[in-house]
Amino acid sequence: MFSKVYNFPLDIQAILELKEEIESTTPTHEFYMHNDPDRNDIIQDILMLKDLSCLETVQKLLSPIEVTEEHSVGFETVPANQQVKNHEDFLIGWESNPFVRKCNILFNLEQHPISITHGKKTESKFINPGQCLVLNVQKSHGSDMRQVNKESKMFSINLRKNYKDTIAYLDTIL
Numbered sequence: 001m002f003s004k005v006y007n008f009p010l011d012i013q014a015i016l017e018l019k020e021e022i023e024s025t026t027p028t029h030e031f032y033m034h035n036d037p038d039r040n041d042i043i044q045d046i047l048m049l050k051d052l053s054c055l056e057t058v059q060k061l062l063s064p065i066e067v068t069e070e071h072s073v074g075f076e077t078v079p080a081n082q083q084v085k086n087h088e089d090f091l092i093g094w095e096s097n098p099f100v101r102k103c104n105i106l107f108n109l110e111q112h113p114i115s116i117t118h119g120k121k122t123e124s125k126f127i128n129p130g131q132c133l134v135l136n137v138q139k140s141h142g143s144d145m146r147q148v149n150k151e152s153k154m155f156s157i158n159l160r161k162n163y164k165d166t167i168a169y170l171d172t173i174l
Contacts, residue, residue: 002118002139003125004167006174008132012109014061015155018054022074027051033074041084042143046074046156062157064173065105071159076106078114078145078152086117089137103163105170107132107155114152117142127154134170136163 023045026032033046049055050069059067078084089101106127108114113126116133119140127133135141145152159166 001163001167002123002136002141003116004134004170005125005127005131006134006170007130008107008174009130010107010109010132010155011061014057015107015109018052018057018073019075021052021054022047025052031072040079041082043077043079044074046072046076046158048072058157065157065159065170067157067159071157072101073155073157076154076156078143080148080150081146083146084143086119086140086142088140101137101158103161103166104135104137104156104158105132105166106135107157109153109155110150112148112150112152114154115144117144134163134166138163 023034025047026034027047031048032051033044035043035045048069049058049067049071052073055067055069058073106114106116108127108129108131111129113128115124115126116135117124125133143152159169161169
């Protein structure tokens with residue numbers, strides 16, 4: 001399986017208040033990601049929660065999802081009229097790298113659907129407003145927003161679980 005969509009009412013304005021801290025914090029270690037100047041297809045700012053002051057806020061906003069300081073959170077934005085080509089995220093050592101990503105939960109922060117593409121067109125999905133998508137980043141994935149004339153912003157969290165375990169967990173609480 002590649003992805004699964006859940007309904008999740010999120011306080012978008014409260015989440016967006018975290019943007020400045022996430023974008024401007026630079027930890028003293030290498031386990032973070034800020035906008036890669038070599039890419040114009042996506043803007044990513046992702047950090048470990050232990051490096052941010054907003055853990056309690058994220059816990060409150062994402063409840064009933066259990067959030068800890070070992071999880072990573074951030075913003076992933078596909079600019080207007082862009083396509084993120086399908087790719088697979090690679091693993092850098094599950095035990096030694098706390099930032100490794102096997103599965104992400106992406107929350108749509110927009111008023112329009114966000115396209116998540118997979119290897120086959122029939123496997124692709126949309127994250128509609130008021131929804132989140134669990135994404136197996138070890139499988140082929142991308143985003144096709146070439147027909148959308150505005151940016152498509154998502155909030156992401158990585159619970160440090162694989163796809164199967166993330167789905168099993170969310171199925172018990174959502």
